[in-house]
Amino acid sequence: xxxxxxxxxxxxxxxxxxxxxxxxxxxxxxxxxxxxxxxxxxxxxxxxxxxxxxxxxxxxxxxxxxxxxxxxxxxxxxxxxxxxxxxxxxxxxxxxxxxxxxxxxxxxxxxxxxxxxxxxxxxxxxxxxxxxxxxxxxxxxxxxxxxxxxxxxxxxxxxxx
Amino acid sequence: xxxxxxxxxxxxxxxxxxxxxxxxxxxxxxxxxxxxxxxxxxxxxxxxxxxxxxxxxxxxxxxxxxxxxxxxxxxxxxxxxxxxxxxxxxxxxxxxxxxxxxxxxxxxxxxxxxxxxxxxxxxxxxxxxxxxxxxxxxxxxxxxxxxxxxxxxxxxxxxxxxxxxxxxxxxxxxxx
Numbered sequence: 001x002x003x004x005x006x007x008x009x010x011x012x013x014x015x016x017x018x019x020x021x022x023x024x025x026x027x028x029x030x031x032x033x034x035x036x037x038x039x040x041x042x043x044x045x046x047x048x049x050x051x052x053x054x055x056x057x058x059x060x061x062x063x064x065x066x067x068x069x070x071x072x073x074x075x076x077x078x079x080x081x082x083x084x085x086x087x088x089x090x091x092x093x094x095x096x097x098x099x100x101x102x103x104x105x106x107x108x109x110x111x112x113x114x115x116x117x118x119x120x121x122x123x124x125x126x127x128x129x130x131x132x133x134x135x136x137x138x139x140x141x142x143x144x145x146x147x148x149x150x151x152x153x154x155x156x157x158x159x160x161x
Numbered sequence: 162x163x164x165x166x167x168x169x170x171x172x173x174x175x176x177x178x179x180x181x182x183x184x185x186x187x188x189x190x191x192x193x194x195x196x197x198x199x200x201x202x203x204x205x206x207x208x209x210x211x212x213x214x215x216x217x218x219x220x221x222x223x224x225x226x227x228x229x230x231x232x233x234x235x236x237x238x239x240x241x242x243x244x245x246x247x248x249x250x251x252x253x254x255x256x257x258x259x260x261x262x263x264x265x266x267x268x269x270x271x272x273x274x275x276x277x278x279x280x281x282x283x284x285x286x287x288x289x290x291x292x293x294x295x296x297x298x299x300x301x302x303x304x305x306x307x308x309x310x311x312x313x314x315x316x317x318x319x320x321x322x323x324x325x326x327x328x329x330x331x332x333x334x335x336x337x
Contacts, residue, residue, distance in 0.1 A: 143238070145322035
């Protein structure tokens with residue numbers, strides 16, 4: 001009787017889930033979310049350090065910038081275009097985690113992590129607003145499956161004087 | 162038995178919905194796979210992909226055989242667990258009309274796959290996959306994703322994520 005009632009509730013609940021458009025694919029294919037960075041105000045000829053805060057959904061991990069296996073795809077921030085000159089990228093401290101699919105612990109990042117970049121602002125840079133563009137490449141897995149490597153854009157708003 | 166008041170029933174239904182949503186979307190455990198009845202199986206999409214020698218491999222080439230079609234990549238940890246099982250199946254079932262075909266989804270293609278295959282002593286045929294083939298097979302989001310295809314070229318079972326070795330064995334035995 002109780003089982004019958006639960007089945008009825010479960011059926012209705014599933015209908016509600018479908019009607020609400022609950023989509024598990026967002027969790028199936030995890031996306032690193034990058035927190036917006038406030039506009040960077042800096043003087044030409046100076047040096048500034050910018051932190052990028054990123055978040056992976058719970059239950060997933062991405063390889064660190066120094067994976068323990070040559071076949072694994074590392075976390076990589078690349079600055080492509082913009083007036084600033086990247087002068088060193090510091091990746092988050094990785095942790096060694098053991099997963100069911102690996103004999104050895106893997107060097108990974110999980111949850112929220114920060115990547116910092118030291119930028120030089122050339123004297124020759126134009127004053128006023130500008131943008132610095134980059135990409136963050138990562139490859140995520142959970143304990144049972146892995147997802148294709150992804151490259152997400154990273155954009156910094158600048159105001160130089 | 163007392164009937165719940167309507168407001169409380171709504172709370173229970175929404176609660177169950179949220180619970181089911183959490184369970185259904187949980188990344189912790191892939192769903193268990195069952196082998197479809199013969200009448201419920203759909204045709205596996207045809208493809209044309211190159212093997213290591215440059216020869217084009219079509220699914221139709223395997224007609225009359227049971228095929229274990231494994232979408233994998235060298236950067237996929239869970240795939241590495243399954244590969245030795247598939248090599249074992251290739252040896253074990255080959256004489257009964259069975260073939261394993263590995264479809265690598267590595268962007269760098271043979272540059273990554275050739276040394277990996279040698280290192281892991283892969284004894285079955287490999288091809289390099291592409292997005293088109295992935296899309297034809299329902300959009301391969303997660304690796305490993307493995308299809309057991311029957312002798313008529315129809316999909317008997319789909320295994321998403323790292324599955325139990327016995328699950329594959331049972332599926333193969335059932336279809337052979």
